Amino acid sequence: MDGLDLLKKDWKKREGSLPQLSYDQIYKMLWKRSSSIVKWIFVISIIEFLFWALINIFMADQEYWKEMERIHLKEFTVVIYVINYAITFFFIYCFYKNYRKISSTDNAAQLMKNILRTRKTVKYYIGYILISTAIVALVYTYFMMDYHVSTSVVEDIEKYSFTPVQWLIFAGIMIGGLAAFLGIIWLFYRVIYGILLRRLNKNYKELKKLEV
Amino acid sequence: MNKELEHQFVTNLEKHQNIAHKICRIYTNNQDSHNDLFQEITIQLWKAYPKFRGEAKFSTWMYRVALNTAITLYRKKKRSIQTQDFDTVDFKIKAEEYDDETEQQLKVMYSAIQELNDIEKALVFLYLEDKNYREISETLGITEVNARVKMNRVKTKLKNILNP
Numbered sequence: 001m002d003g004l005d006l007l008k009k010d011w012k013k014r015e016g017s018l019p020q021l022s023y024d025q026i027y028k029m030l031w032k033r034s035s036s037i038v039k040w041i042f043v044i045s046i047i048e049f050l051f052w053a054l055i056n057i058f059m060a061d062q063e064y065w066k067e068m069e070r071i072h073l074k075e076f077t078v079v080i081y082v083i084n085y086a087i088t089f090f091f092i093y094c095f096y097k098n099y100r101k102i103s104s105t106d107n108a109a110q111l112m113k114n115i116l117r118t119r120k121t122v123k124y125y126i127g128y129i130l131i132s133t134a135i136v137a138l139v140y141t142y143f144m145m146d147y148h149v150s151t152s153v154v155e156d157i158e159k160y161s162f163t164p165v166q167w168l169i170f171a172g173i174m175i176g177g178l179a180a181f182l183g184i185i186w187l188f189y190r191v192i193y194g195i196l197l198r199r200l201n202k203n204y205k206e207l208k209k210l211e212v
Numbered sequence: 213m214n215k216e217l218e219h220q221f222v223t224n225l226e227k228h229q230n231i232a233h234k235i236c237r238i239y240t241n242n243q244d245s246h247n248d249l250f251q252e253i254t255i256q257l258w259k260a261y262p263k264f265r266g267e268a269k270f271s272t273w274m275y276r277v278a279l280n281t282a283i284t285l286y287r288k289k290k291r292s293i294q295t296q297d298f299d300t301v302d303f304k305i306k307a308e309e310y311d312d313e314t315e316q317q318l319k320v321m322y323s324a325i326q327e328l329n330d331i332e333k334a335l336v337f338l339y340l341e342d343k344n345y346r347e348i349s350e351t352l353g354i355t356e357v358n359a360r361v362k363m364n365r366v367k368t369k370l371k372n373i374l375n376p
């Protein structure tokens with residue numbers, strides 16, 4: 001007899017030795033807390049959205065706006081803020097829409113796909129935040145430097161201005177520092193993402209293997 | 213209404229609880245993890261129950277949600293330690309029904325299944341539950357051809373473990 005057929009026979013025989021829970025035992029379970037991955041993904045994603053929104057709000061105090069006015073970037077900053085909020089709301093909308101699609105009654109592949117898609121929305125959002133932060137930071141730095149040079153009254157301009165090589169080094173340090181900072185955030189984010197979805201990703205790949 | 217729904221659900225689940233227990237048996241290897249997974253399956257079934265309108269049999273619907281919970285939704289609370297709790301307990305019960313050689317073979321088979329990955333376990337489970345390839349492919353969301361190929365690979369894998 002084939003190994004699996006033997007197992008099938010035994011599998012049926014073993015039904016008698018399975019635990020049997022009573023009505024009350026099952027009833028009590030209905031109110032227990034779920035530890036499902038979808039719940040975790042939802043909570044962590046909301047924290048991520050909130051975290052970046054709060055950082056945005058707390059950074060923009062009165063002094064910040066005064067400074068923006070001083071370097072003539074107030075209008076630019078307002079536009080950036082409006083665009084940023086519009087994009088953030090778009091991401092939240094996509095996230096919510098994808099989240100609602102997750103249903104345990106779908107087939108396994110569809111369920112996994114929907115979960116991964118939901119999480120991917122947040123991943124793209126974080127990517128957007130990091131890239132836009134980098135661009136905006138570079139624009140601000142450029143304008144600040146520009147403003148500083150044009151308003152500084154110095155007798156010996158040669159002494160206080162950068163040579164092209166110094167400019168290059170300065171720009172290099174700025175960009176390098178920024179890249180390192182954002183890189184660390186991205187890495188940190190990837191670790192959370194990896195821990196959360198390692199098993200799911202593996203199972204999805206395994207399931208879709210050989211699929212045309 | 214809600215009370216009625218609760219009663220209906222618990223009655224159904226009590227009747228078909230074997231399905232969930234068998235999934236727990238395949239995916240866990242000690243009593244604590246078994247109970248933990250069973251509880252999560254119950255919660256997921258209950259959450260999905262309002263959408264279940266009797267378009268399929270409760271048991272058919274339950275296979276899908278319970279398997280989804282085991283493969284995808286369930287997050288182990290702690291790393292479970294590799295134990296052979298079930299094997300030893302179950303084999304004491306069945307020992308007299310098989311000869312030594314068959315008993316030994318089954319023992320090896322069950323521990324070989326524990327070594328399979330989540331998807332392979334799902335295939336074995338559905339096979340042991342007498343599901344045909346159409347049902348297997350619908351539950352997992354893959355093509356029938358893929359289900360067949362995967363199943364054959366699992367069979368070969370198990371055969372190799374059994375006869376090295």
